[in-house]
Amino acid sequence: MAQENTTLPPAKELLDQVREKIRFKHYSISTEKTYISWIRHYIVFNDKRHPADMGAVEVERFLTYLANDRHVSSATQNQALSAILFLYRDVLALDLPWLNGFERSQKPKRLPVVLTPLEVQALLRESSSAPEPVGLIVRLLYGTGMRLMEAVRLRVKDVEFTRQEIIVRDGKSGKDRITMLPGSLLEAMHRQLAIRREWYDEDIQAGKADVWLPDVLAVKYPNAPREWGWQYIFAARKYSIDPRSQVARRHHVDEKQVQRYVKKAALAAGIVKPTSPHTLRHSFATHVLQAGYDIRTVQELLGHSDVSTTMIYTHVLNKGGKGVISPLDNL
Incomplete structure (x- = not known):
C-alpha cells in the first residue's frame, strides 16, 4: 500500500483529472461516464480514501464485493477493473508491481443468439x-x-x-x-x-x-x-x-x-x-x-x-x- 501523502488532491478534483485524461486520449463519452462511475464507486466503497493510499488488497476486496454481493457478470467486473487500472496507470501515473497481478474474469463462452x-x-x-x-x-x-x-x-x-x-x-x-x-x-x-x-x-x-x-x-x-x-x-x-x-x-x-x-x-x-x-x-x-x-x-x-x-x-x-x-x- 502506498504511503500517506498529504498533498494528494481530493476525490472530486481527482475525478476531474480522470475526465481530462480520458478526453486527452479521445475516449468516447460513454467510456468517460462508465470509468467515472466505477472510480467513484471504488473510492466510496473504501470509505472515501484516496486511491494512492490504497493498493491490491482494496482493489481485490472491491472486485470480490462486485462478484459476490452485487452478482455482476464477468464482463462488468472486468469493466470495473479497467477503470481502476486506468486511474492508477494513466491518471496517478503509479507503476506499482501489483497492478499487473490482477487476472481478468473469464467470460463464459456462449454461442451468439441468431435469428432464423x-x-x-x-x-x-x-x-x-x-x-x-x-x-x-x-x-x-x-x-x-x-x-x-x-x-x-x-x-x-x-x-x-x-x-x-x-x-x-x-x-x-x-x-x-x-x-x-x-x-x-x-x-x-x-x-x-x-x-x-x-x-x-x-x-x-x-x-x-x-x-x-x-x-x-x-x-x-x-x-x-x-x-x-x-x-x-x-x-x-x-x-x-x-x-x-x-x-x-x-x-x-x-x-x-x-x-x-x-x-x-x-x-x-x-x-x-x-x-x-x-x-x-x-x-x-x-x-x-x-x-x-x-x-x-x-x-x-x-x-x-x-x-x-x-x-x-x-x-x-x-x-x-x-x-x-x-x-x-x-x-
Missing part, C-alpha cells in the same frame, strides 16, 4: 411501424452487419450510392472498413437524406449546423463541423447540449430508442430468443456464411481483427450436435 430468416422477416415487419429513422436503422443493422453505434453515427459522406458501399469509420479498435449498402434500402436512404438535408438547411439558418468531430479533425478542418458531408444521417429531431463543450447542437438519434423498438418488435413477432440490435449483427454473419461466402470475407465485413472471432458463427451453422444425425431419426 423467418424470424428476421417477422421482426423487420413489426419494426416497420417504428418512427423513422428507427425502422430504417433496424433494417440497416441486419442488412450490413454494423454495430448499433456504428449505424447511428453514420455520416453523409460515408455512404456511396453508386457503388452501394458504406464506409464504417472508427469502428471497434479504431479501424475503418467497408460493408455493403443493400439495394433494397437505396430508396429509403435517399428519403432519409432528403429529410436530413431539410433539417441541415434549417440548422444553417439557425447557426446550429455544427456537429461533433474528434478534436484532431476539428482542429485540422475547422469548417468541417458545419459541412453537409460530416452531418449525421440519423440525426435527432431536437437539439441537445454537448456534455463536453456545452454547445447546443443536433446529435445523432439515441441508440436506446433503437434498442427499445428491437425488443418491442421481437415480442410482437413472437420471438422467444433474447433479441437486441446486436442479435441482428450475429444473424447477418450467420446468414452470409449460410449463403456460401467464405469466412475471411465475413471477417472483413464485420471488422474482426482475428478470424477466430468470426469462426464462432461456423458453430452456429452446425446442424444439431456438430452435424450428427440423431439415431432416433434413423429408426
